[in-house]
Amino acid sequence: xxKAAAVWGSTIKLKEGEKLTLRELMYGMMLKSGNDAAVxxxxxxxxxxxxxxxxxxxxxxxxxxxxxxxxxPHGLDIDGHYSTAxxxxxxxxxxxxNTAFSNIVATKSTEITNRGLYNTNEMLSxxxxxxxxxxxxxxxxxxxxxxxxxxxxxxIISVVLNCPTxxxxxxxxxxxxxxxxxxxxxxxxxxxxxxxxxxxVYKGKPGSVKALAVEGIKMPLRFDEADRVEKxxxxxxxxxxxxxxxIVIGKVEYTVDxxxxxxxxxxxxxxxxxxxxxxxxxxxxxxxxxxxxxIDN
Numbered sequence: 001x002x003k004a005a006a007v008w009g010s011t012i013k014l015k016e017g018e019k020l021t022l023r024e025l026m027y028g029m030m031l032k033s034g035n036d037a038a039v040x041x042x043x044x045x046x047x048x049x050x051x052x053x054x055x056x057x058x059x060x061x062x063x064x065x066x067x068x069x070x071x072x073p074h075g076l077d078i079d080g081h082y083s084t085a086x087x088x089x090x091x092x093x094x095x096x097x098n099t100a101f102s103n104i105v106a107t108k109s110t111e112i113t114n115r116g117l118y119n120t121n122e123m124l125s126x127x128x129x130x131x132x133x134x135x136x137x138x139x140x141x142x143x144x145x146x147x148x149x150x151x152x153x154x155x156i157i158s159v160v161l162n163c164p165t166x167x168x169x170x171x172x173x174x175x176x177x178x179x180x181x182x183x184x185x186x187x188x189x190x191x192x193x194x195x196x197x198x199x200x201v202y203k204g205k206p207g208s209v210k211a212l213a214v215e216g217i218k219m220p221l222r223f224d225e226a227d228r229v230e231k232x233x234x235x236x237x238x239x240x241x242x243x244x245x246x247i248v249i250g251k252v253e254y255t256v257d258x259x260x261x262x263x264x265x266x267x268x269x270x271x272x273x274x275x276x277x278x279x280x281x282x283x284x285x286x287x288x289x290x291x292x293x294x295i296d297n
Contacts, residue, residue, distance in 0.1 A: 003049070004039040009076055011036040012115055023100070024112035030104050030134060031119040035074040042073035049073060065090050077138045085159040092133055092146050092157050105132035105148075122170050123147045127177065131155075135169075145169045149177050156180045156220075184220040189229070189254050189262060192216035196252055196266050197235055204241035204272040211235055211249060214265040221256075230255050235266060241274035 005016045012034035014020075020028070022044065028037035039049060046052025049072070056070040065087035071080050083091075096102050108125065109118045123130040129149040136144040142162035148155055158176040163169035194213040201209055221229070235250035250266040 001040065001043055004036045004043065007035040007039050007074065009033075009035045009074070012112075012117070014040060018113075020113050023104075026101070026104050027107070027110055027112055027117055028115070030101075031107060031110065031117045033120060033135065033137075035076065038072075038074040060087070060091065063090050063094050075136065075138065075141075077140045085161055088146055088159045089157045092148065092159075096132065096148060096155070096157075102132065105134060121145070121147070122166060123149075123173055126170060127174055133157075143169045145173050147173045147177065149181075151181055154181075154186050180220070183222055185223065185226070186218060187221050187226060187229075188216070188218045189231075190215075190217040190252065190264055195269075196233060196250075199235060199249075200238045201243055201272045202238055202240045203275050204239070204243065205275045206272060209239065209243055209272050210269040211266045212269045213252060214248065214267050217254065217262045217264055219262055221261075225256050228256050229261075233266075239268075239272070241272050243268055243272040245269070245271040 002016045005014050005018075010033040012028040012032050014034075014036040020040075022041065025034075025037040025041050025044075028034035029041065042049045042052035046055055052073055053070050056073070057068075060068045060070065065083070068083040068087040068091070069080060071078050075081065096105075105121075106124070107119060109116070111117070120135045121130075121133070122135075123145065124132075127147070127149055129151045130147060131150055132148040133146045136146075142164065143166055144161045144163070145159075147158045149158075150156075156177060158173045158180070160169050160172040160176070163172060190213050192213060192215060194216075196211045196213060198208050198210050201207055232253045232255060233250070234253070239249065246267050248265045248267050251263055252266055253260050253263040255261060
């Protein structure tokens, strides 16, 4: 569009009326920091830049990026457009779950329609295992870099903001990644659907129900922290029938030195009906049957 072609700053030199695929525009935005590509994508996906920005802010809230607010798709300096290192890491972790996005940001160079593109992310060549994701620069934000690196199937994201030079942002990113890989290890504390406990159900048919973890918990811990992890389960001693399947009845927490580091809700594994007259009648019959058998023996 005319609007996309008129964007200033770093661009891939889009012309009004020119046609590129969405994938090509993604490469242009992520490798070359094409502000024009960002606007073209916003107009295509959202129908307008304004609508797309609304979508961006809605997604940020869904990801609990509470200290982020977007006003443009490209991030050029404007009042009311801001984020934090933590929020950028949250957003990046979500984006990297998309295989197409993950492949694009790991690409060092490629060709699209009438253009050769080279990734501005210096970490892709400078850091072993680096596989993304994006550089950035504005006058107010300084030189910024979100990096991902994977070693032994474990992916870590680093974020540095407001660095004075490209060398400094790369060095800071390297220091963060080295520290994380050297000091932490991923631990699986809990798997989704793990059985936490079996709980008796008063007047229930059957007489108990298993309590299952709703969320799995996998998180990095320092080597010295791992030995101090304690598990704390909060569940009722009994439940009263009827009990519905999948209702949340408690939680399981993991602590280090008394501080909660992770938690999962706990739900019922199946439905438990309340016993009726017929159930009690058959129980009595079975009880008498066992008694008679014992007498005969």
